[in-house]
Amino acid sequence: MAATIRDVARASGVHVSTVSRTFSAPHLVNAETRNRVLAVAEDLGYRPNRAARALTTGRTHNIGLIVADISNPFFPxxxxxxQAQARARDYHVFVADTDEDPQVEEELIQTLAKQVDGVLLCSPRLSNRVIERLHAEVPFVVVNRRVKGMPTILMDVGQGARLAIEHLTGLGHHRIALLSGPSGSWTSGEMRAAAAEMDGVELVILGPNAPTERGGLAVAEEVIASGVTGVLAYNDLVAIGLIEGLYERGVRVPDDISVVGVDDIVAGRLNRPKLTSVAMPTAAAGRMAVDLLLQSFDEGATPTLATLDTHLVVRESTDRAALFPRG
Amino acid sequence: MAATIRDVARASGVHVSTVSRTFSAPHLVNAETRNRVLAVAEDLGYRPNRAARALTTGRTHNIGLIVADISNPFFPxxxxxxQAQARARDYHVFVADTDEDPQVEEELIQTLAKQVDGVLLCSPRLSNRVIERLHAEVPFVVVNRRVKGMPTILMDVGQGARLAIEHLTGLGHHRIALLSGPSGSWTSGEMRAAAAEMDGVELVILGPNAPTERGGLAVAEEVIASGVTGVLAYNDLVAIGLIEGLYERGVRVPDDISVVGVDDIVAGRLNRPKLTSVAMPTAAAGRMAVDLLLQSFDEGATPTLATLDTHLVVRESTDRAALFPRG
DNA sequence: ATGTTTCATGCAACCGGTTGCAGCCCCTGA
DNA sequence: TCAGGGGCTGCAACCGGTTGCATGAAACAT
Known part of the structure; x- marks a missing residue:
């Protein structure tokens, strides 16, 4: 089938080690020899087998990226x-989706462990304990979850929640619902903690909810029953689903209830009403996660913790509370 | 570091080959020995290194899945x-995104080639010529592109385009714009070909357009200038962007212009107006793609071509043409 | 008692690369 | 003339597994 290093060695009359060096340490081989080898390799369509190389070097030059749900627009x-950052560093990224299932997540990490140099865990659903155990098998960078002793990237969603609630109270909303996310979600806990310590707010916690528009649709009835005038949803999908559910029941947004989402996904911008949302620095997080991971290979570097700021994007889904003076 | 097969062999007092067989051909080893080896392996946290195994067996039990743009909701x-189908077959899927860049796509295939047993190419942007060349390095299944001699899954988007146009003409629209997609897109060509041979339609082709809402936004001006009353967009994202662009310019959907999208993504269902769209059998395509690929490993099977039907989902973004009798 | 199977295991080569070490050649300087 | 050193290449072991073949023991048939 595909040409191997020995085919090239034979065809160019040198030892395999010389061919190997031609590709992995070119400065060690004579220019003339090198060119001959390269020409033969080109001719035979030879390409070094990265998996075989990894066997001796211990470096695959691949990194794994595990997300809970690839169809959640937060992740892309x-x-x-x-991917872009990795490519720039001569690494490749393999993405895998756990379907929000911790079991699948663990299995996936196990499989990936030997085929990549490290794994980016984004919004993992596994418990910290399991994550720490698996850490023995492969280096991690964890995104949106705090695990001690591991390089971590957090988006400051607590701050985002505060901004959102201040925005709502500023509009005269005082009874506010917080739609929490899946039970394993660190993000959800942070939002809840931040919201709980704010003054002048009657907080109603509803959930856990599936982090999808379906989850938002399902909780609409409860939101109405709770008598709130403002809602902070776990994410934009939930917010969009909720708005849809409210709409079906004759409750209008923002006229009757104001809704804030989290993530600032594209769909929220195209929704009607356009969604007010807490914007997350996802791209920056992706780049930084790759850098932190590569960095953790090189040195016995101490694990870094990076916290990235969020900000509030005000659009059309929030307005003054009904009983609040309009003028 | 991680325990290897030799560690297990030493600790359980057997030869490495026995350990190997314990995992890859258990029936060949005595029950008692097997249990002892398994216990030791468990104890040491040993897991077979799939990459090393692949070196001799030639089977990685991984498959690659390459998409043009992971943030396009059509793909998830x-x-x-x-992924689900592969898991059921004891395979794992690595996803990679080409950013709509043929160059990146080719490079990605090259890298993946040795680390997976086969690759699913979804809506590739490479030319058929290049795909055929790369086929020498790794088995493919191609989705939404016709490449001779390769297992292929097509979603019958030509039929979908016909349904959409019939729907529009039935509502009294006779001057219809077709917003085409990226230039390398097979889908786009099929839609165009199908639309061109329909009777009673004045077709205006606009494009190529980026397959995103941005692409739809950008073409809004042209759509208005073209004087059409009905539009068939390359996909839902384009349709949503277009509706947004028309809305900004005071043109209303479906009152002034009717718009049909393709893919039936979730965002279209949440859009206002809810989008009329050609639904694609994406999940079925994903499952079948995996099966076709695995099948192509086993036998010297002749490459199959599967064509899956599409159907039209009528919602709110299409209505009678303005001059068409309403009653 | 002997020959034949069957079962379980060990041996060693192999997959496709990498790399420390040794050896050769040639150049330099004394 | 010869020691020393640098540049280039080959040798062979190794990474973590798999597998065809040989071996040995036990079980069975004759």
Whole structure:
């Protein structure tokens, strides 16, 4: 089938080690020899087998990227940024989706462990304990989850939640619902903690909810029953689903209830009403995650913790509370 | 570091080949020995290194899945279905994104070639010539592109385009714009060909357009200038962007112009107006793609061509043409 | 008691690369 | 003339597994 290093060696009359060096340490081989080998390799369509190389070097030059749900539009910008950054560093990214299933997540990490140099865990659903155990098999960078002793990238969603709630109270909303996410979600906990310590707010916690528009649709009834005038949803998908559900029940946004999402995904911008949302620095997180991971290979570097700021994008889904003076 | 097969062999007092067989051909080893080896392996946290195994067996049990743009919501259902199907067959899927760049696509295939047993090419942007050349290095299944001699899955988008146009003409639209996609897109060509041979339609072709809402936004001005009353967009994202662009210019959908998208993505269902769209059997395509690929490993099987039907989902973005009798 | 199977295991080569070490050649300087 | 050193290449072991073949023991048939 495909030409191997020995085919090239034979055809160019040198030893395999010389061919090997031609590709992995060119400065060690005479220019003339090198050119001959390269010509033969080109001719035979030879390409070094990265997997075989990894066997001796211990470096695959691949990194794994595990996300909970690839169809959640929150992830693609992060994935793309990570891929671009990795490519620039001569690495490749393999993406895998766990379907929000911790079991699958663990299995995936196990499989990936030997085929990549490190793994980016984005919004993992596994428990910290399991993550720490798996860490023995492969280096991690964790995104949106705090695990001690591991390089971590956090998006400051607590700050985002505060901004969102301040925005709502500023508009006269005082009874506010917080739609929480999946039970394993660190993000959800952060939002809840941040919201709980704010003054002048009657907080109603509803959930856990699936982090999808379906989750938002399903909770609409409860939101109405709770008598709130403002809602902070776990993410934009939930917010969009909720708005849809409210709409079906004759409750209008933002006239009757104001809704804030999180993530600032494209669909929110195209939604009607356009969604007010907490914007997450996903692309920056993707780039930084790759850099942190590569960095962790080189040195016995101490694990870094990076916290990235979020900000609020005000659009049309929030407005003054109904009983609040309009003028 | 991680335990190897030799560590296990030493600790359990057998030869490495026995350990190897314990995992890859258990029936060849005595039950008692097997249990002892398994216990030791468990104890040491040993897991077979799939990459090393692949070196001799030639089977990685991985498959690659290459898409043009992971942030296009058309792909995730396909990806998820492929992953689920692969898992059921004891295979794993690595996803990679080409950013719509043929150069990147080729490079990615080259890299993946040795690390997977086969590759699913979804809506590739490479030319058939290049695809055929690369086929020497790794088995393919091609989705939404016709390449001779290769297992192929097509979604019958020509039929979908006909359904959409019939729907529009039935509503009294006779001057219809077709917003084409990227220049390398097979899908786009099929739509165009199908549309061109329909009677009673004045077809205006606009494009190529980027297959994103941005692409739709950008072409809005041209659509208005063309004087059409009906539009068939390359996909839902383009349709959504177009509707947004028309809206900004005071043109209303479906009152002034009717718009049909393709793919039936979730965002289209949440859009206002809800999008009329040609639904693609993406999940079925993902499952079938995996099966076709695995099948192509086993036998010297002749490459199959599967064509999957599409159907039209009518929602709110299409209505009677303005001059068409309403009653 | 002997020949034949069957079962379980060990041996060693191999997959496609990498790399420390040794050896050769040639150039330099004393 | 010869020691020393640099540049280039070959040798062979190694990475972590798999597998065809040989071996040995036990079980069975004759």
């Amino acid at each position: 910008p992060l994935i793309k940024a990570a | 259902p396909l990806i998820k279905a492929a």
